[in-house]
Amino acid sequence: MVIAGLLKDDVRQVVSGFPGLSKLPVLGTLFRSKDYQRLESELVVIVTPYLVRPVARQALARPDDNFNPAGDGAGFFLGRVNRIYGTAEGKLPNGRYHGNPGFIFE
Incomplete structure (x- = not known):
């Protein structure tokens, strides 16, 4: 559309x-x-419409989950922008994404 x-x-x-x-x-x-x-x-x-199923609020992940901005010392001396904290297992969603992600204009 x-x-x-x-x-x-x-x-x-x-x-x-x-x-x-x-x-x-x-x-x-x-x-x-x-x-x-x-x-x-x-x-x-x-606009590309998608049909989705309802999901519980607890099952959703935000882009800033487990995000911790680096301090001034780590930013200047080590070149770090951020660091990830939380569980070491790194919960990844089950399955794969099917489709064409991104935008391609020719």
Whole structure:
């Protein structure tokens, strides 16, 4: 499903010319030009609906679960951004993800 809309439509007239000579009464038109610029901005939202089953709140995992930001010393001297804490078993979901993850536009 694709939703799109025109956000902005702007038309401008730009006059450019050679300084001084473009101001002459008759010959000034030889030293200046008029251009029209049209600027358009559009927004496109692409939505892919999925049918899902209801899940208990306790079964959901947040992206920041077991996340602990590194301190200043570890960040500067060891190059660490974060560290993971919690259980060592690393609970992974059962099964595999089927489908094409990500966005590919050509």
